[in-house]
Amino acid sequence: MSFPMERNNDRHTAQHRYLLFPGCLASIRFPRLVYLARRLFPELGIEVTETESFSCCPDPVRLRGADRFTSLAIAARNLAVAGETGLPVITLCPSCTLTLAEAGRELKSDHGLLRKVNDVLAGCGRELSGIPPVSHFLKVLYESPGPAGLRDMVRRPLKGIALSYHSGCHENSPPDILRFDNPFNPRKNEELLDAIGARVVDYKEKSACCGSPLSLDGRMDDSLSAVALKVEDMRRCGAEALVVGCASCFQQFEIGQVMARRKGLLDAPLPVFHFIEVLALAMGYGSEAIDVSAHKVKGAGTAARLLRGEVS
Amino acid sequence: MITIDLKENSVLPGGMRQTEVCFECSVCALHCIVQHVAGFDSKNTFVYDLFRSDDPAVHRALWACSSCHKCVEVCPQDVDPLSVIVHLREKGFNEGRAPAYVYDLVKLVLETGYAFPITKKTQKDREELGLSAPDSSAVGEIRCIASRTGFLEKLK
Known part of the structure; x- marks a missing residue:
């Protein structure tokens, strides 16, 4: 299994391009945040692309509490969707960031677990082959353009x-x-x-x-x-x-x-x-x-x- | 006395015997939101109360924890209370003893792809901003995943 983005995960290699993961709450209850992110981020040197294929990250308290492996596999599917674009992920929600980043780390460090997850994903038409970096938008902003x-x-x-x-x-x-x-x-x-x-x-x-x-x-x-x-x-x-x-x-x-x-x-x-x-x-x-x-x-x-x- | 892992029929798997090294220093309570729940204090923190519980998988505050991880960061004994909490949640859920809202939330995600209900206000707000309606095209795949892991079967 190769992880091309892991080997080359400098976000600048994508010319500051990111895939936007807006999260459930912004999408459903506060869509103006999504609207503003779309318009504002490019003005700050952060180009964002979107996909309609994401699901809930899923929720790190209740879904993860209910079934850790299913939660991991759903997170892995979101990472696979992102991985197919070749872009790092920018989120609007800290909890989504944690769910996806934690899943990415777990799957990078445990190839047996990754195989098990990919067995599940394969039956649903997905494969996780490259794990993209995932960052909350404030971390992205802090790194570039940065405060100055x-x-x-x-x-x-x-x-x-x-x-x-x-x-x-x-x-x-x-x-x-x-x-x-x-x-x-x-x-x-x-x-x-x-x-x-x-x-x-x-x-x-x-x-x-x-x-x-x-x-x-x-x-x-x-x-x-x-x-x-x-x-x-x-x-x-x-x-x-x-x-x-x-x-x-x-x-x-x-x-x-x-x-x-x-x-x-x-x-x-x-x-x-x-x-x-x-x-x-x-x-x-x-x-x-x-x-x-x-x-x-x-x-x-x-x-x-x-x-x-x-x-x- | 900490009972969660010392009883013969411990509810935790063998790899989680770290709860036995908790010496009740109270540091875990310093940044813990669950401490706001009535009845917890520095001598009986949420974590001790959970560890001492006779039936921790249905502890009254088990699902109130935000999984912020700060108890793990500060614990001088490396007890890792969060991994215990996550394990206990899953056990309670599998036994059908988690709070009803947890099952409702899980079903909502598997039916819509979102953790919050899509309302008429959602649709109106998004339309006004020129955003497309919330997309539920991921639902088929996440239900497929939940089916292949056996999770859908558990929900029946």
Whole structure:
């Protein structure tokens, strides 16, 4: 079995071309993120191609929990689809990144397992012969154009709005698979925020989860207390809004803050932005950068103006 | 006392005896979202509670863990709680004792190719943005995979 992309996995060999893996949540509930990624990434030197052949990555908690081998084989099928294009994969979702990168690593290191998976895939018309690298879009951006390059590309810097960055569970952990930033004190995405003109606000609870897995498990009060813990910490440290790189965290902070407020668990919610939205605003996009219906927390001042697509 | 792996009828396979070296230092709880679930504290972390459980495959917080891996990163004893959690989830699922929403999610993925339901709002939003309708052409292949691994049979 050969792994041509493993031997030659410098993403620059594909002239910054990637295959986009948008993920279920962005595709189904927040399609504006997909729309923005398609338009925005090429302006940053990242050409994206798409395929309609991908399925759910699959979900690293429930599908993987239900049946590890089937989950691995479905992930392997997605890798095979990508491998057929010869392109590295860029994702919009940290969890998809982890599922696919972890499957790739497992299959690269265990040829017996790869044969077993390929036996399954062969009966369904696929073969995994080259395992492409898989990266979340913020890692791709950090590597090229990088913070300095991005600063030069920005057309409308965010003029010092105070933003805190929330790191999703699977953005940096496990580090030996994702190979990006320190999961306990991540800084790189803050450097990107700084590059687009924001004033980054550090806070204590940086490594805490948004609480989304608790709400998925039906533990709403526990989930809302996790939301309140982070948001109150960010606000106390001076943030006017928070930014995420994960659609699931985005959904959790939007809906969670509304519900936490109703239950009296949170006094003052913060507007939430997906990184792609603030990036689009900094690149000169107006109100089309924002899906108004997805933003339940409107905020005030500069953050409220940003939500209307106004940077100045 | 840690019971998960010391009992004669341990629920974990032989390769996972690492749970026996846990000396309850509480470090695993430092970054754990499941610690928010009522009843866990530094003396009874989610991980200890799971390890001490008489029936860990149906532990009340087994599926609340996000698989963030941070407990694995910080554990000074290399216990790797996540691999234990993943194993227990599969055991509970195979026995039909996982939460109902897990079976629903699995079925949704195998029926549509997506982990979230495609709604009229999805279609309207995508249409307005000039995006094509969500494509479900992968469903045939992933059902084929699930059939060949025996997973579809298990779901019946």
